[in-house]
Amino acid sequence: AQTVTQSQPEMSVQEAETVTLSCTYDTSENNYYLFWYKQPPSRQMILVIRQEAYKQQNATENRFSVNFQKAAKSFSLKISDSQLGDTAMYFCASFDRGSTLGRLYFGRGTQLTVWP
Amino acid sequence: KAGVTQTPRYLIKTRGQQVTLSCSPISGHRSVSWYQQTPGQGLQFLFEYFSETQRNKGNFPGRFSGRQFSNSRSEMNVSTLELGDSALYLCASSFALAGGQSYEQYFGPGTRLTVT
Numbered sequence: 001a002q003t004v005t006q007s008q009p010e011m012s013v014q015e016a017e018t019v020t021l022s023c024t025y026d027t028s029e030n031n032y033y034l035f036w037y038k039q040p041p042s043r044q045m046i047l048v049i050r051q052e053a054y055k056q057q058n059a060t061e062n063r064f065s066v067n068f069q070k071a072a073k074s075f076s077l078k079i080s081d082s083q084l085g086d087t088a089m090y091f092c093a094s095f096d097r098g099s100t101l102g103r104l105y106f107g108r109g110t111q112l113t114v115w116p
Numbered sequence: 117k118a119g120v121t122q123t124p125r126y127l128i129k130t131r132g133q134q135v136t137l138s139c140s141p142i143s144g145h146r147s148v149s150w151y152q153q154t155p156g157q158g159l160q161f162l163f164e165y166f167s168e169t170q171r172n173k174g175n176f177p178g179r180f181s182g183r184q185f186s187n188s189r190s191e192m193n194v195s196t197l198e199l200g201d202s203a204l205y206l207c208a209s210s211f212a213l214a215g216g217q218s219y220e221q222y223f224g225p226g227t228r229l230t231v232t
Contacts, residue, residue, distance in 0.1 A: 035220060043204060045223035091159065095220075103149065103172050104208075104221060106159040 002027040002094045006107035013082045013114055020067075021077045021110045023092030030054075033095040034068065035104070036077045040088040048090070051075065082114045118143065120209050120224035128230045134195040137227045141188050141209030148190040149221060150182060153204040162205075165190055166212055194229075202231045 003026045013019035025034065036048040051059045051068050059066050063083075067076045079086055092107040121140045129135050141148050150162040161174035165184035182192040188209075194201055208221035 033220065037223075042225070043228075044225050045206060045208075047220055047222060050220050103161050103164060103174075104151075104159075105161075108158050 002029070002032075002096060002105040004092050004094050004105050004107040006092050006110050008110045009108070010111045011113070013079075013112070015082055015084060015114055015116050017082055018078060018080045019082055019112065021079075021090050021092075021112065023075045023077070023107055025073050025075060025092070025094045025105075027073075027094060027096065029096045031097045033097065034066075034075045035093045035095065036064070036066070037091045037093060037106075038086075038088045039091065039109075040085075045091075049077065079112075084114050084116065086112060087114045088112060120207060120222055122205075122207050122224035122227050124227060125225065126228045126230075128232060129197050130232055131197055131199060133197050134193065135197060135229060136191055136193050137205055137207075137229075139190045139192075139207030139209075139224060141190070141207075142211075142222055145209035145211050145222075146188050147210040147212035147221075148184055148188065149208045149210070150190070150192050151206045151208065152176075153206055153226070154202075159206075162192065197231045199231050202229060204228050 005024045032053045034051045038046045038048050049061045049064050063080045065078045089109045089111050091109045093104045123138045147166045149164040152160045164172040168184045179195045184190045204226045206226045207224045210221045211219050
């Protein structure tokens with residue numbers, strides 16, 4: 001089994017500033033993905049960014065980037081130029097492409113509030 | 117492409133009743149996963165289907181069941197509803213290969229079930 005830990009239940013940031021959300025995970029697998037999902041008040045779960053474990057290069061999607069430290073099993077999300085629409089619950093998740101097919105392991109989430 | 121759709125969006129049932137939730141995946145996606153989200157337990161995996169076969173099941177009682185049809189649409193059923201079954205039920209679809217290699221999951225808007 002895998003475990004995902006998000007140690008920051010809540011965070012806040014001012015509009016246009018940068019914020020980093022932390023995530024650590026534990027897995028014995030070698031072939032896995034890591035994801036950040038965003039869940040705004042509408043409750044729709046939206047995929048923000050993904051990282052394949054075998055890739056050393058950190059993933060980037062516009063204002064969102066990750067810092068993937070495989071040896072430390074750390075996977076943080078950096079949001080640059082924060083916008084009011086970034087206010088949401090953010091979930092870190094891991095996905096094993098091997099034995100536990102089709103299953104995401106989620107952290108408990110970090111509630112991010114962006115204020116004007 | 118149309119996204120993942122779930123029906124109904126909201127449902128109110130009484131204890132002891134049963135309920136069926138429906139999920140239509142993104143066109144071309146053959147894998148459908150179900151998750152239960154509650155404030156207390158967070159996101160918990162229910163089960164995953166691929167090509168009409170359940171490949172993986174979470175730690176839920178037998179009252180929770182599901183199935184997948186030949187067009188990849190999936191349903192989940194909860195019998196003998198309990199107050200604790202009140203939750204947001206999320207369905208996710210993924211482009212998965214027959215050999216088990218899967219990719220990122222895309223979520224539907226969820227079905228909010230309230231049991232009174």
